[in-house]
Amino acid sequence: MADWITARVKARKTWSDNLFSLVLDAEVAPFKAGQFTKLARHTDEKKVARAYSYVNPPDQSPEFYVITIPEGQLTPWLAGLDVGDELLVQRTAAGFLTLDEVPPGRDLWMMATGTGVGPFVSMLAEGSCWEQFDNIVLVHGVRFADELGYRRHIADLTSGCCHFQYIPFVSRETADNAETGRITHAIGDGSLEQKAGLSLTPEHSRVMLCGNPQMVRDTLIELKAKGLQKHLRRKAGQILMENYW
Numbered sequence: 578m579a580d581w582i583t584a585r586v587k588a589r590k591t592w593s594d595n596l597f598s599l600v601l602d603a604e605v606a607p608f609k610a611g612q613f614t615k616l617a618r619h620t621d622e623k624k625v626a627r628a629y630s631y632v633n634p635p636d637q638s639p640e641f642y643v644i645t646i647p648e649g650q651l652t653p654w655l656a657g658l659d660v661g662d663e664l665l666v667q668r669t670a671a672g673f674l675t676l677d678e679v680p681p682g683r684d685l686w687m688m689a690t691g692t693g694v695g696p697f698v699s700m701l702a703e704g705s706c707w708e709q710f711d712n713i714v715l716v717h718g719v720r721f722a723d724e725l726g727y728r729r730h731i732a733d734l735t736s737g738c739c740h741f742q743y744i745p746f747v748s749r750e751t752a753d754n755a756e757t758g759r760i761t762h763a764i765g766d767g768s769l770e771q772k773a774g775l776s777l778t779p780e781h782s783r784v785m786l787c788g789n790p791q792m793v794r795d796t797l798i799e800l801k802a803k804g805l806q807k808h809l810r811r812k813a814g815q816i817l818m819e820n821y822w
Contacts, residue, residue: 627652687714690792746763764800
């Protein structure tokens, strides 16, 4: 049985018309950066729950990055919450998109779309990634520039880290300080590697994918074309992935 606890909204941030973050006051169990838990509400008929990754490092208040789905049963309700309001949180985290699952390598590529950037923000804040890899590249794809949530926070977290690169992609408009188009296309034509100054190779590259299922599938295809393979516990590879809406 799920170990649900009552949480209270401590703070909220609005990023765009349909993107927001909730910071909670909740006594959650210890977790690893990259893991997720569930948020929920009670209705008259049932509990409505959805999975969300922690954006915060393990030693800070729980924070979650949410996109509003207008026809959804939970996100419009979450979007209406204000400081002091209550919701349910599953106390124990889950998930294997964590740094201790990544085989040793030289370069870590974090590739996300939309709110899938959340787990990577948690990892950058937690900090062990800096000791594990020589180079870290965070690639974040969105539709519009105002959906690049956490961009300033990422800059603050990585200030002075000369071996870190943040490469945002915007697919439906031209934006300052961002690439135009999709991550998958930039992998396929080699422009992402050119931009980063690093090659995607089985020898040196370890890739973590987090985003919508179509992005994950398409990116996996492009990476396999470069010789990289999905990582399995029974067979080491270079690619770890998680679907995230």
